[in-house]
Structures are given as structure tokens and as C-alpha cells.
Amino acid sequence: MSVLELDGLGVRFGRREILADLRVSLSGRSIGLLGPNGAGKSTLIQTLVGFCQPSSGTARVLGYDIRRDLPQIRATVGYMPENDAFVANMTAVAFVRMMGELSGLPSDAALERAHEALFYVGLGEARYRLLGTYSLGMKQLAKLAQAIVHGPKLLILDEPTNGLDPPARQRMIRLIQQMRDSGEMRLLICSHLLRDVEETCEEVLILKQGRIVQSCNLEDERRANKRFVELEAVGHHHGLADAMVALGCECSHLGLGRFRMVLPEGFELREIYRWASSREVELRRLNYRRDTLEEIFMKAMEH
Amino acid sequence: MAVYKQTYKPYDGSQTPRWSRFLILGRSSYGRLMQSRFLVLYLMACFFFPVLCAVFVYASHNLSILESLNIPASRIFQINNQFFEFYCGFQGGMACLLTAFIGPGLVAPDLANRALPLYFSRPFGRAEYVAGKMSLLLYLLSLITWIPGLFVFGVQAELAGWHWTRDNVWIAGSLLAGLIIWDLFLALMALALSASVKWSLAAGALILGVLFAGGGLAAAVNSIVRTNYGSLLDLRQVMSVIWSQMFRDEQATNVPVGQAWIALAAAAAICIWLLARRVKAFEVVK
Numbered sequence: 001m002s003v004l005e006l007d008g009l010g011v012r013f014g015r016r017e018i019l020a021d022l023r024v025s026l027s028g029r030s031i032g033l034l035g036p037n038g039a040g041k042s043t044l045i046q047t048l049v050g051f052c053q054p055s056s057g058t059a060r061v062l063g064y065d066i067r068r069d070l071p072q073i074r075a076t077v078g079y080m081p082e083n084d085a086f087v088a089n090m091t092a093v094a095f096v097r098m099m100g101e102l103s104g105l106p107s108d109a110a111l112e113r114a115h116e117a118l119f120y121v122g123l124g125e126a127r128y129r130l131l132g133t134y135s136l137g138m139k140q141l142a143k144l145a146q147a148i149v150h151g152p153k154l155l156i157l158d159e160p161t162n163g164l165d166p167p168a169r170q171r172m173i174r175l176i177q178q179m180r181d182s183g184e185m186r187l188l189i190c191s192h193l194l195r196d197v198e199e200t201c202e203e204v205l206i207l208k209q210g211r212i213v214q215s216c217n218l219e220d221e222r223r224a225n226k227r228f229v230e231l232e233a234v235g236h237h238h239g240l241a242d243a244m245v246a247l248g249c250e251c252s253h254l255g256l257g258r259f260r261m262v263l264p265e266g267f268e269l270r271e272i273y274r275w276a277s278s279r280e281v282e283l284r285r286l287n288y289r290r291d292t293l294e295e296i297f298m299k300a301m302e303h
Numbered sequence: 304m305a306v307y308k309q310t311y312k313p314y315d316g317s318q319t320p321r322w323s324r325f326l327i328l329g330r331s332s333y334g335r336l337m338q339s340r341f342l343v344l345y346l347m348a349c350f351f352f353p354v355l356c357a358v359f360v361y362a363s364h365n366l367s368i369l370e371s372l373n374i375p376a377s378r379i380f381q382i383n384n385q386f387f388e389f390y391c392g393f394q395g396g397m398a399c400l401l402t403a404f405i406g407p408g409l410v411a412p413d414l415a416n417r418a419l420p421l422y423f424s425r426p427f428g429r430a431e432y433v434a435g436k437m438s439l440l441l442y443l444l445s446l447i448t449w450i451p452g453l454f455v456f457g458v459q460a461e462l463a464g465w466h467w468t469r470d471n472v473w474i475a476g477s478l479l480a481g482l483i484i485w486d487l488f489l490a491l492m493a494l495a496l497s498a499s500v501k502w503s504l505a506a507g508a509l510i511l512g513v514l515f516a517g518g519g520l521a522a523a524v525n526s527i528v529r530t531n532y533g534s535l536l537d538l539r540q541v542m543s544v545i546w547s548q549m550f551r552d553e554q555a556t557n558v559p560v561g562q563a564w565i566a567l568a569a570a571a572a573i574c575i576w577l578l579a580r581r582v583k584a585f586e587v588v589k
Contacts, residue, residue: 046585049423050423051423051424051583051584051585071321071426074424075426077424079420079421081420081424085417085420086416086418086421087412087416087421088412088413088415088416089412098328098331099421099425101324101327102327104319104324105316105319106316109314120311150314150425151315153313178311182311184312
């Protein structure tokens with residue numbers, strides 16, 4: 001079953017078109033929503049949880065239609081908003097418990113799960129402190145705890161690492177990876193930080209000016225990139241390109257001893273070293289192509 | 304000490320019925336409110352007048368003791384519609400102060416801390432949110448207005464006997480309806496004004512201003528424009544006119560009853576409009 005299915009979805013605020021004719025079906029365990037500021041990422045998320053009304057088309061979240069089945073969507077989704085959001089003068093445990101109860105958990109179950117969720121996100125020792133006294137990183141974790149307390153099937157995270165320092169960011173990324181790998185829930189992560197999405201997502205949807213400019217499976221891209229190699233030779237390297245072609249690779253010479261190659265299925269890199277050794281060609285560098293997502297993103301932005 | 308598992312697990316237990324979830328907000332706020340000593344003291348003070356009224360009713364049925372002390376009790380102690388109308392006016396005023404104390408903390412902090420998306424991303428709607436917040440205020444207002452009012456009426460009915468009760472049961476109806484209307488209006492207004500400003504102190508000042516400065520504003524409008532319509536801005540006076548009608552008190556007022564009802568309905572409609580505008584998961588910034 002697809003996690004997210006957009007079927008000609010459009011959203012307007014007054015005369016301004018924010019999202020236009022979005023069509024895609026995504027079914028990965030974790031989906032990244034990327035785009036520059038103002039691309040419509042947050043509006044898409046807000047439309048999926050029913051805060052914005054679609055002006056055209058529709059969308060389905062875990063098979064539920066956003067026009068007809070909003071209560072079911074809200075019951076199965078956990079939402080962590082982008083901005084600071086909490087209830088004043090409440091301890092973290094009271095806050096998370098209340099959010100669990102509002103999602104339909106009985107009082108006792110909500111209290112038990114509030115403790116568990118706070119321990120899970122790493123706020124166990126601070127759970128009886130007032131939310132107003134929390135640091136920004138702790139507030140982000142408390143928001144995550146309230147989003148998972150009721151055991152959602154889909155967790156929507158809007159800029160989860162916003163404003164976090166490097167250790168706190170690492171902790172948040174690790175938590176997201178754990179949740180993804182547990183297989184208990186699907187994730188939809190909205191971010192403008194490529195690194196966050198690359199570390200946590202399997203599929204990615206890139207928006208620009210309210211339209212989809214790219215949608216791809218990062219795992220497939222990563223597998224494909226294992227076949228792209230950049231090589232740099234020093235000194236005499238005559239015949240290298242021909243030899244690589246003879247070994248079954250596609251090879252292009254970029255100049256100054258640099259080559260780019262596409263390796264055939266099952267190709268062993270050892271073959272390249274063996275050839276270089278036999279011809280006494282000195283290899284300075286051999287890299288797989290990296291920064292997959294950045295390349296995809298930059299290409300998408302050129303559209 | 305409980306030991307909690309530090310792993311994530313889905314929830315597959317039972318769910319509470321959706322209609323009952325609005326009460327969670329009231330319950331959660333009630334616990335925090337009751338931590339305020341001032342509020343607890345004020346609530347206790349609110350019961351002073353009903354207790355005094357009950358003593359008054361008791362004394363009115365034991366005039367011989369007072370007359371033996373040369374007090375002209377039979378002229379002073381008259382338990383009738385005007386007695387209960389006065390009760391409504393006094394406790395209605397106490398309810399205003401309670402509203403000004405509790406009202407600002409209802410919606411303004413949620414707006415200031417952007418908590419509304421957290422509520423509305425759950426199976427919990429705007430109407431349920433408003434009902435939940437109102438339920439707390441309605442509970443406390445009821446506790447100091449019509450509940451002790453009916454108790455005082457009950458004391459009078461017990462002491463005056465069946466005939467008095469049969470002839471005056473409409474007073475209990477008027478007391479109940481008049482105070483419930485006032486409580487509902489106060490709760491709605493407190494929520495609307497609390498939703499209009501993000502700062503609790505400003506919301507409190509606004510509620511006090513609307514309830515207690517309305518009289519001054521009404522007098523100013525009346526004297527400048529030379530009309531009586533300015534009195535419609537004084538919501539406490541508007542309500543007292545409605546109470547006069549409900550308690551069949553034929554004192555002359557400068558506001559016709561029909562206009563008072565229209566003014567109250569218009570004020571309630573403005574409050575609902577304000578709530579509909581402000582209580583949203585997000586705002587579109589133009």
C-alpha cells in the first residue's frame with residue numbers, strides 16, 4: 001500500500017497558487033520532502049493533516065482520502081510541527097499524556113506511554129520539568145514524544161533538526177533512523193537540509209514553486225552510484241581508457257589524467273588495479289560518485 | 304519505581320469515545336488552576352453571599368426571635384422574585400471577576416506557544432477545543448452561580464411549604480435559565496477575548512474592560528449622542544434588563560427588553576466570529 005498518493009492535488013491561498021497539480025505515489029519506509037524555502041513543503045504537510053483545504057484534486061494518506069477520511073488520517077498520523085509548539089505551564093509528562101489522551105488513549109495507558117515516549121526520546125530524567133524551562137533541543141524532543149505517544153502508523157516530521165546543535169542533531173537523526181528501522185511506522189520528513197534527508201530517507205520528493213520536480217528512490221540511486229567511478233592517474237596513462245573499455249566499462253577522459261567510468265554488473269575494482277600495476281600506471285585517486293542527493297537536488301532545481 | 308522500556312512500540316489497546324475527549328482539556332486545566340491560592344480563596348469568597356442568603360431565608364421564617372429583639376423583621380425580610388433577582392445580580396458580578404481571572408489563561412497561552420497545530424493534528428476538532436476550554440469555566444461559574452442559587456431556593460421552598468413552592472417554582476426556572484445564559488455568555492466572551500490577544504495580561508485587561516468599563520462607555524455614548532442606545536454597550540446592564548424580565552420585575556429601565564436580547568445575541572455572535580477567526584491550526588499571513 002502506498003504511504004502517500006497525490007492525485008492532482010492543488011492548494012490556493014486566495015489568488016495565490018501554492019501547490020499545483022501534484023501527482024505521485026510513494027511507498028517507502030521513510031520519505032523525504034525537499035525543496036527550497038517557499039516551495040510548498042509545509043503547505044503540503046498541512047494539507048495532508050487537514051489544516052489547509054485542497055482547491056483541486058485530492059491526496060490519500062495510508063489509503064485514506066484527505067477530503068473524506070480526515071478523522072481516520074489524524075488518528076493514524078503523528079505530527080511534529082516545524083515551530084516551537086507546546087502547552088504553557090505544563091510538565092513534559094503531563095503534556096505528552098494529554099496529547100495521548102486527545103488521540104484517544106485511555107488515561108492510564110496515556111500516562112504509561114507518555115513516560116515511555118519521553119524515555120525513548122531521551123527526556124526521561126527531565127520529564128517532570130516544565131516545558132517552558134526546556135532548551136530548544138529538548139523542546140524538539142518533547143514535540144517528537146507527543147507525536148509518537150499514540151503509536152501512529154505514519155510520523156510526519158516538519159524540519160525535525162531545526163535549530164539543533166550538532167550533538168542534538170545527531171541524536172535526532174539517530175532516533176529517526178531507529179524508528180525507520182523498527183518497521184513499526186512510516187516516516188514523512190520535510191526538510192531543506194539535504195544531509196538530514198540523505199541520512200534518514202529511502203525515497204525523496206523534491207518540490208519547487210509548488211510543483212514536483214523530482215521523485216526518486218534514494219536506495220536505487222545509491223545502488224546505481226556504486227557503478228559510477230571517478231579515477232585519477234598520475235604521469236603516463238596512455239591506453240587506460242581503451243583498456244577499461246576492453247574490460248567492459250564505459251569510460252570517458254576528462255583531461256589531466258582524470259577519467260569517469262560506468263562499471264558493468266559484477267565488475268571487480270581489482271581488475272583496474274591489476275591493469276595499472278602491469279603497466280606501471282600510478283593511480284592517485286579512485287572514488288565512487290558521492291553526494292547523490294545533492295546532485296539530484298541541483299539537477300531538479302535547474303528545471 | 305516504574306521501569307519504562309526505552310524502545311518504541313505501537314499502541315493497539317482500546318480507545319476512548321470521541322465525544323468525551325473535550326473534557327480532557329478542562330480536566331487538565333483544572334488541576335493547574337487549583338494550584339493558585341488566590342483562585343481558591345476567591346472561590347471560597349464567592350460562597351459567602353449564597354450562605355448569607357440562606358441565613359437570611361432561615362431568619363425570615365423565624366421572625367419571632369428577631370421581633371423579640373425589637374427588629375421590624377416582617378418589613379425587611381421578604382423572600383420573593385426581587386430577592387432572587389438581586390441574588391443573580393450579585394453572583395453575576397462575582398462571576399465576572401472569576402471570568403476575568405480564569406479567562407485569559409484559556410486560549411492566549413496556546414496561541415502564544417503555537418500549540419493549536421498539536422491539538423488539531425489529532426482526531427480533535429475546533430468545536431471540541433472550544434467546548435473543552437469552555438467546560439472548565441462553565442463548571443466553575445456554575446459552582447458559584449446557579450448551583451448555590453438553587454440551594455437557596457430549596458431552603459426557602461423547604462421552609463415556606465408546598466403552596467409557596469407551587470406558586471413560585473417559576474422563580475427557580477428563571478434563576479436557572481438566567482444564570483446559565485449569563486455563564487454561557489461569560490465563558491464565550493472570555494474565550495473570544497483570550498483568543499484575540501496572545502498575551503494573557505492583555506487578555507485579562509480586555510475582559511475586565513468589556514465587563515466593567517462598559518457602563519462608563521455607555522454613559523459617555525448616551526450623553527454625547529443623546530440617546531439610550533449607548534446602554535446596549537454595557538453588557539452587565541443588558542443582562543440585568545433580561546433578568547428583570549425573567550423575574551417579572553417591572554422596574555423602569557432605559558433599555559427595552561427586546562433590544563437587550565438582541566444586544567446579547569449580537570455580542571455572542573461577535574464572540575463566535577472571533578473564535579472562528581482565531582482558533583485555527585495555522586494562519587495565512589498576507
